[in-house]
Amino acid sequence: MDDGRTGARRHERQTLSGGGAAPSRTRGRESAAIDAVLLVHGTGGNFYTHGALESFALRAAEVGVAALRINTRGHDGMSLIPGIERSLRGGATYEVIADCRVDLNAWIEFLMERGYARIALAGHSMGGVKSAYTLAHDSYPAVRSLFVISSPRFCHANFMAHPKAEQFARTLPGRGNLSTRVIPSI
16 A cells, blocks of 8 residues: 555555566566566665666666566665654664565565566665575565675675674674684685
8 A cells, every 4th residue: 555655655564665667568578587676775775866776677677577676674874764653763874684584575575466476686785685685584486586786795704713703793692503613715
């Protein structure tokens, strides 16, 4: 249901904001590998600024694939995210990467509810990390492809070799799962 703001929709308990590019042609779409692409911004990004994801969305629409550029709760530097009972602090400043699953799950379901059955998830920068993280934890048969574009590379061995690795490990929930043993790179 529309919450009165352009591009914003309430999906169950999650407020979604994003913009789409409709395909310029739909003929032959049934046989295409994908019928929609979900484009996920990086740290501090959003769906409404110019950039790489805008170019991808326009090109996808030109070849007959629906494209949806979205916001996650990490959009912009700081933001307020409307909630059912109150607004939450959002934006890159307050983002918890694990929370991206709520956003991306809602957007994937949004596309599936509209009949898209062959979805590609494409994330730029930290959006690639969010996309991969979500698919590592949740299964969606409709998501057929993952594109990780210019994302940071996190190296467990380098992190664990840092002098403050043990101190950081003690602050994590489930800290028993974080090994402080350095694993050689392959």
